[in-house]
């Protein structure tokens with residue numbers, strides 16, 4: 001059994017919560033309040049800046065050129081394709097690029113990105129990949145699911161988001177991360193696999209908190 005199959009079993013209850021979260025459901029139905037999406041988009045941009053740094057750290061920690069190249073491709077795709085979707089949305093909302101970059105991270109954004117960066121900086125290469133895999137994997141699953149809803153891909157506001165995350169290219173980046181973790185987990189003792197599983201499930205749970213944070217536009221107590 002591949003390590004990712006074992007993870008797939010463990011993550012089911014959390015994914016179910018993610019897929020049925022009102023933010024995701026309403027985005028698919030096209031009824032999500034654009035103000036919630038605007039809030040999400042800004043926070044997600046901040047998230048992606050740090051997420052991209054995980055790929056850069058992966059390139060530093062890679063044991064061979066083949067893996068280094070994968071990380072460099074992932075870094076490039078995140079900064080140039082995924083983040084460009086956010087920049088286009090920001091422009092539609094009248095938010096400038098510097099406003100985007102300089103926005104304040106919400107508590108959940110900060111906790112999530114710092115947990116990922118901590119795992120990436122202090123852990124092994126496998127721990128780094130375990131931290132980032134839920135991001136790509138769960139978005140791909142959500143993207144595919146929403147793309148099957150009639151007319152969802154053509155929605156004026158949410159269509160581009162669904163198109164990006166259900167795309168073949170995004171699926172390929174998720175698959176790279178899955179294959180990489182399977183490769184790095186091969187032959188590892190159970191104790192290390194449990195540590196990878198722990199990190200993986202924590203960032204999977206953070207994915208839920210991120211949807212919830214966006215839906216409720218959660219900020220710091222005195223900034224509400």
Ligand SMILES: Cc1ncc(CO)c(N)n1
Nearest residue numbers: 044047048135136139210
């Ligand atoms: C919070 C979050 N998780 C995953 C992705 C996919 O890269 C994203 N853009 N944002």
